[in-house]
Amino acid sequence: xxxxINFNKYYKLFNIISIILVVLSILSILVxxxxxxxxxxxxxxxxxxxxxxxxxxxxxRSAFNNMNLGDVAxxxxxxxxxxxxxxxxxxxxxxxxxxxxxxxxxIIGSVFEFxxxxxxxxxxxxxxxxxxxxxxxxxxxxxxxxxxxxxxxxFSLGAIIALFHDVILTIGIFSLFSIxxxxxxxxxxxxxxxxxxxxxxxxxxxxxxxxxxxxxxKIFELTNLSINETLSRTIITSATTMLALLSIFIFGxxxxxxxxxxxxxxVVFGTYSSIYxxxxxxxxxxxxxxTVVKEEK
Amino acid sequence: xxxxxxxxxxxxxxxxxxxxxxxISNFTTFDDEYLNKKINLGLDLQGGSYxxxxxxxxxxxxxxxxxxxxxIKTFFKxxxxxxxxxxxxxxxxxxxxxxxxxxxKVNELLNDKDGTVNxxxxxxxxFQFDVTNQSENFNILFSKxxxxxxxxxxxxxxxxxxxxxxxxxxxxxxxxLKRGNDRILVELPGLDDPMRIKNLLGKTANxxxxxxxxxxxxxxxxxxxxxxxxxxxxxxxxRIIVSGENLVDAQPRxxxxxxxxxxxxxxxxxxxxxFGRATSKGVGKRLAIVLDGKVIxxxxxxxxxxxxxxxxxxxxxxxxxxxxxxxLRSGALPAPLEIIEERTVGPGLGQDSIRSGLLALIIGxxxxxxxxxxxxxxxxxxxxxxxxxxxxxxxxILTLFEATLTLPGIAGIILTVGMxxxxxxxxxxxxxxxxxxxxxxxxxxxxxxxxxxxxxxxxNITTLIAAIILFFLGSGPIKxxxxxxxxxxxxxxxxxxxxxxxxxxxxxxxxxxxxQLI
Numbered sequence: 093x094x095x096x097i098n099f100n101k102y103y104k105l106f107n108i109i110s111i112i113l114v115v116l117s118i119l120s121i122l123v124x125x126x127x128x129x130x131x132x133x134x135x136x137x138x139x140x141x142x143x144x145x146x147x148x149x150x151x152x153r154s155a156f157n158n159m160n161l162g163d164v165a166x167x168x169x170x171x172x173x174x175x176x177x178x179x180x181x182x183x184x185x186x187x188x189x190x191x192x193x194x195x196x197x198x199i200i201g202s203v204f205e206f207x208x209x210x211x212x213x214x215x216x217x218x219x220x221x222x223x224x225x226x227x228x229x230x231x232x233x234x235x236x237x238x239x240x241x242x243x244x245x246x247f248s249l250g251a252i253i254a255l256f257h258d259v260i261l262t263i264g265i266f267s268l269f270s271i272x273x274x275x276x277x278x279x280x281x282x283x284x285x286x287x288x289x290x291x292x293x294x295x296x297x298x299x300x301x302x303x304x305x306x307x308x309x310k311i312f313e314l315t316n317l318s319i320n321e322t323l324s325r326t327i328i329t330s331a332t333t334m335l336a337l338l339s340i341f342i343f344g345x346x347x348x349x350x351x352x353x354x355x356x357x358x359v360v361f362g363t364y365s366s367i368y369x370x371x372x373x374x375x376x377x378x379x380x381x382x383t384v385v386k387e388e389k
Numbered sequence: 390x391x392x393x394x395x396x397x398x399x400x401x402x403x404x405x406x407x408x409x410x411x412x413i414s415n416f417t418t419f420d421d422e423y424l425n426k427k428i429n430l431g432l433d434l435q436g437g438s439y440x441x442x443x444x445x446x447x448x449x450x451x452x453x454x455x456x457x458x459x460x461i462k463t464f465f466k467x468x469x470x471x472x473x474x475x476x477x478x479x480x481x482x483x484x485x486x487x488x489x490x491x492x493x494k495v496n497e498l499l500n501d502k503d504g505t506v507n508x509x510x511x512x513x514x515x516f517q518f519d520v521t522n523q524s525e526n527f528n529i530l531f532s533k534x535x536x537x538x539x540x541x542x543x544x545x546x547x548x549x550x551x552x553x554x555x556x557x558x559x560x561x562x563x564x565x566l567k568r569g570n571d572r573i574l575v576e577l578p579g580l581d582d583p584m585r586i587k588n589l590l591g592k593t594a595n596x597x598x599x600x601x602x603x604x605x606x607x608x609x610x611x612x613x614x615x616x617x618x619x620x621x622x623x624x625x626x627x628r629i630i631v632s633g634e635n636l637v638d639a640q641p642r643x644x645x646x647x648x649x650x651x652x653x654x655x656x657x658x659x660x661x662x663x664f665g666r667a668t669s670k671g672v673g674k675r676l677a678i679v680l681d682g683k684v685i686x687x688x689x690x691x692x693x694x695x696x697x698x699x700x701x702x703x704x705x706x707x708x709x710x711x712x713x714x715x716x717l718r719s720g721a722l723p724a725p726l727e728i729i730e731e732r733t734v735g736p737g738l739g740q741d742s743i744r745s746g747l748l749a750l751i752i753g754x755x756x757x758x759x760x761x762x763x764x765x766x767x768x769x770x771x772x773x774x775x776x777x778x779x780x781x782x783x784x785x786i787l788t789l790f791e792a793t794l795t796l797p798g799i800a801g802i803i804l805t806v807g808m809x810x811x812x813x814x815x816x817x818x819x820x821x822x823x824x825x826x827x828x829x830x831x832x833x834x835x836x837x838x839x840x841x842x843x844x845x846x847x848x849n850i851t852t853l854i855a856a857i858i859l860f861f862l863g864s865g866p867i868k869x870x871x872x873x874x875x876x877x878x879x880x881x882x883x884x885x886x887x888x889x890x891x892x893x894x895x896x897x898x899x900x901x902x903x904x905q906l907i
Contacts, residue, residue, distance in 0.1 A: 139738065186591050186728075190584050207738040213729035216441065220864070227862035234854045242847065276797055279859055279867045283804070283874065286855030290848040294815065297844040325818045328764060329811040332757045336807025339753030340800055345745035347433075348800055355804070 097323070099367055100316040103375070106368040110257060117264020126267050129274035130210050132224070134217035135180035136188065139208035142173050147200050149175065155199040159192060170346040174207070224278040228259070231285045239289070243296060244383050250373030251292045254365035258288045262357045276351040284358030287333070291326065291366040298322050299374065303384045311379050315371040330363045393891055401887045405778055408785025415788055426788050431795035432576060433866050434743050436736035438583035440575040441568065442551070442590060442726040449543045449724045450481050450531065457518070457529070458483050464506045470495060482530035489525050496522065499529070510534060540570050543723040548573055551726070553719035554589050573726070581735045585712070593681050593725050594716040596633030598664065600626045601675035601687050617683045618704060625677045625684065630667040635660025639717035641710035642700070650705040652714045654698060661697025669693030678703075680713075732865075746799035753803045754780075761810055765817060767896065768907055772813040775889035779809050782880035783873065795869030805877030808852065812845045812885040820907055830901050838890065845885070853878045 130137045140152075149166060152175060156164045161179045169176040181188065189209055196204060212220070232255060239248045259281055266273055298318040306314060319326075337359065341352035411426060419425040432439050454477045461483065465472050475485035487495055499520040502509040507529075508517045517535035521528045531539065548565060551573055555563045564576035575590070577583060601623050602611045611626045639654040656664055668676070668690050677687040678701050686703040705713065758776065761769040783802060787794065820837030827833040856875035863871055900906060 141737070186587065187584075205735065205737065206733075207735045209731065209733040211728075211731040213727075215443075216730045223862055223864070227858055230862065231855050231858045234858060235851060238850065238854060275864065275867050276870075279797060279863060279870050282855045282859050283852070286852035287808075289851035290811075293847040293851060294844045297847060301840075321822065322818070325811075325814050328760075328814045328818075329808070332760055332810050332814075333804070333807040335756040335760060336753040336803045339756060340749045340803050342749075343745055343752055344749035344800065344803075345742055345796075347742060347796060348746075348749075351797065351800060 096320055098316060099319050100312055100372070100375070103368055103372040107372055110365075110369060113264070114257060114260050117260050117267070120264050120267040121260075124267050124270075126263070127270045127272050128221070129272045130178065130212045130217070131274040132217050132221040133180065134212050134214040135178060136212075137208070137210040138177040138189075138192070138206055139169060140175045140177055141205050141207050142175070142200075142203060143205070144201075144203040147203065151200060152177075155196060158199075159195050161192075174346070220275065224275070227278060228281055228285070231282050232256075232259075235285060235289050239293070242293075243300070244379075246374055246377040246379045246383060247296050247300075249377070250370040251289060251296065253373055254292050254362075254370040255285055255288050257365045257369050258284055258358060258361040261361050262354055265357055266354070271353070272350060274350065276348070277354050280351045280354035280358065283355060284362060287355075287359060288362035288365060291329075291362050292370040294325065295319060295322050295366050295371065299371070299379075300384055303379070303381050307381050312375050315374055319367055319371060326363060326366070330359055333359055393894060397887075398891065401891065405781070405888070408778075408782045408789075411785040411788040412781050415784070426791055428784070428787050429791055429793040430739075430743075431793045431798065431866055431869055432578060432732070433734050433796045434739050434746075434794065435578055436581055436734050436739035437576065437578040438580045438586070439730070439732040439865065440577070440583060440587070440590070440728055441730035442573045442575065443729045444544055444547050444571050444573065444723075445725045445727060446540050446543055446571060447481075447724075449539065450536070451477060453539060454481065454483055454531075458485075461485070461506060461529075464498075465495075468494075468498065480530075482528050484526065484528055486526045492522065492525060495527065496520070499527075510538070513538075537570065544571060544573070546723045547726065550720050550722050551575065551590060554715065555586065557715045557719055558586060558589065560586070572729075579736070581733065583731070583733055587728060587731075589712060589716065590726055591728070592716055592722075594633065594719070594721045595679075595681050596636070596717060596721070597629045597679045598631045598667075599629055599677050599679060600667075600671060601677050602626050614677070614679060614682060614684050616687075617680070617685050621684075623675075623677060623684055623687055625679065630676075631656065631660045631664050633717060633721050635663070636717055639714040641705075641707060641714045644700070644702065647702070649702055650707050650710040651700045651702045652705065652710050652717070653700045654714075654717060656697045658697070661695070664697065664699070665693060665695035669695070685713075742796045746796055750799060750803050750806070754806050757806055757810060765907070768813075768817055768893070771889050771892040771896065772810055772817070774892060775813065775884040776806065776809055778888050779877075779880050779884035780806070782884060783877050786876055786880065787873070792872055793869055794873075795866035797866045798869030798873045801870040801873030801877065805874065805881065809877065809881040809884070811848060812881060813889055815845050815848070816841045816885070816889075817907060824905075824907060830897055830903075830906055834893065834897050834906075845882075849878050849882060 149168065153164075153166050156166060156177060156179075161181050164177060164179040166175055166177050168174065185191070188211075189206070193206070232252070235255060236248060236252055239251050243251075262281065262284060265271075266277065295318055298321055299315055302309070302314050302318050306317075309317065334356065337352050337356050340348050341356060344352060414424060415427050458475050458477055462472065462475055470487060470491050472485045472487050475483065477483055498504060499507050499518075500516070501507070507520065509515075510517070513534040515532050515534040517532060517538070518529050519532045544567060548567060552565050555565065555575065555577070560577050561579045563578075564574075566574045568574045575586075577586065580586070602625065610628060611624050613622055614625050615622055635656050637655050637657050639652055642651055642653045643649075644651045672690050672692060675687045675689050678685045685701060688702075701713070758773045761772050761776075763769070765772060780802070783805065816838055819841035820834055823833040823836045823840070824830070827836065853875060856871045856878065859871035860868060860875060897906060
């Protein structure tokens with residue numbers, strides 16, 4: 093396969109689109125905010141399964157609204173019989189879960205089971221959020237450090253801009269569609285950071301090799317050449333990773349939905365940004381044969 | 390790159406057999422302890438409860454300061470120094486004042502490294518208390534290390550009590566760990582309703598026997614306490630006759646005469662003596678049995694109880710009597726515990742998660758190997774063989790270390806399947822490029838492996854960095870993801886450079902004269 097697609101022809105257009113998307117993402121994160129799960133917001137989550145056909149979401153809604161739990165959010169979870177109930181109760185109540193079970197039995201009978209209960213206090217949730225942010229910052233920092241010792245600064249800058257682009261867009265989409273952000277999303281974001289970097293680095297490796305091989309080719313054509321040379325790998329790896337992720341998304345159960353969705357978005361953005369963010373940065377910074385050789389005296 | 394020594398081949402084969410063996414060992418049982426290794430299932434897969442408890446050390450600090458205030462008082466009395474207005478304030482310090490002439494002496498005594506009133510810890514280079522004074526007014530508060538020492542010992546005590554209580558309930562392999570300097574993590578596999586344990590851990594279980602005083606009498610040495618059932622308020626003396634520390638046993642019983650459930654208890658010798666003396670003096674008085682600041686019951690003393698045993702009645706069900714006996718047997722917590730995080734997964738959900746996780750793994754796996762077969766034919770088979778062995782290595786290593794597998798951990802394995810082929814793809818694509826310029830197949834393959842090595846390493850190290858950070862900063866199930874993802878990188882590199890490369894080498898050397906190999 094000898095590919096020669098002129099990717100770089102459109103790079104300015106895509107750069108503008110990316111800038112707009114990043115700005116929109118940041119705006120959405122600032123204005124609309126993020127839909128934090130109990131991990132980060134504190135409160136209680138109950139996964140409830142109903143074993144009869146009479147009880148529906150509205151009976152549950154009225155049942156829970158009468159329990160004086162504050163603002164209760166109820167939604168279907170995966171299928172018609174499973175529900176996810178979330179609330180933040182201000183006052184402490186040691187027997188909270190037991191009381192809810194009792195009250196619920198009175199109203200709908202004992203046709204339900206609590207499949208999962210998660211209760212996180214305000215102090216712990218603040219800590220978890222803090223830890224999550226530190227983890228993301230630390231991974232970005234570690235990647236920066238790694239690429240800084242492996243490559244020249246122009247490459248580092250390109251890779252890091254691409255990284256931020258991917259992470260911000262993923263969080264932006266979660267914000268825009270109010271998808272819940274919990275601990276597993278942080279895990280996904282970190283993996284995205286790894287994947288995005290991996291994709292960028294493979295192309296950069298080739299760019300650096302080509303800089304030494306084709307002395308007369310300008311960086312604009314050279315990045316394009318490198319992208320083409322590594323394109324089949326990029327496509328195949330994205331494809332197999334995507335197959336694995338789609339399998340988790342479709343068959344892996346409700347709990348992994350958010351995680352796999354974040355990863356799928358990350359792989360798409362990561363692949364795109366290697367081509368249209370990381371490489372154009374090298375063009376903007378006028379990287380040449382000299383950049384690479386000077387450093388390797 | 391295509392040369393392999395015999396030793397190399399032998400080691401790879403042996404290692405592969407070993408990991409296949411350990412993978413299979415998850416599904417069978419061996420008598421031998423060393424062979425019988427299994428992956429642990431996380432609480433999210435096997436069901437169970439995760440409780441994070443925080444110890445509230447304020448009462449311990451206050452109590453310790455009150456004791457210290459008393460010993461300071463006696464100490465200065467012995468030294469013939471007058472001190473005034475000694476008390477423990479809400480800001481957790483002891484304040485007192487002295488005569489101006491004694492300032493120097495007092496400062497000296499309180500900062501004496503060999504003194505007993507303010508002990509000096511050589512290993513921390515610190516006193517237990519920091520002493521400051523504004524002329525004749527003194528402030529004494531815990532030093533940083535004094536406080537750490539106190540909190541550590543109170544946490545250690547609390548863990549011991551928590552362990553006893555959890556063990557008494559008899560749950561399956563509980564896991565009780567220290568977290569930081571004021572937290573205890575309790576993991577209870579298989580428990581789908583932690584209500585009872587939560588109740589038991591939520592009680593300090595401070596038991597005391599004290600006299601009920603007449604309302605008009607002294608108000609200074611007594612306090613008003615509510616009854617447990619809220620029916621009555623009693624004025625109870627602050628002086629403790631016997632406390633729970635002097636109990637050696639407590640059991641729930643059925644009282645034959647009244648047909649009531651009661652809790653019987655036995656005192657140790659000291660407790661029996663004190664109890665006997667107090668009850669013989671106090672016949673006709675009411676004796677309050679106080680648990681965590683609430684009166685359980687306050688019977689009238691009919692006769693002196695000298696046998697060193699007795700019983701508590703108070704509207705118990707059999708369950709509540711059993712729990713009270715359990716609490717009394719296991720002892721009082723040094724300070725109250727608060728549950729600050731709770732995660733409970735029922736066994737049904739755990740089962741479902743395992744099922745859907747495995748389904749996703751199998752489907753993801755089949756999709757990836759089919760894709761590789763179609764794309765690379767014979768080299769697809771090589772890559773797939775490496776991928777399958779990679780999975781065996783991953784699961785085998787997890788088994789060998791008896792690691793904990795969580796639902797995100799399964800996701801990590803599936804993701805490894807998807808990303809593991811990347812290294813082989815990088816190499817194969819590179820070989821294809823090399824073959825275009827090089828007639829000799831062996832040289833072309835060799836160059837393909839050599840030139841792709843940097844990219845393969847870079848690509849894997851970046852993912853490894855993310856996994857390591859997740860491992861150290863992630864919690865619970867997320868750690869499981871980091872573990873499988875991280876180990877997956879090593880097994881991937883091994884399977885690519887030892888297994889796939891070996892197979893490639895065998896194939897290429899055998900078919901070196903064919904026109905187009907890849």
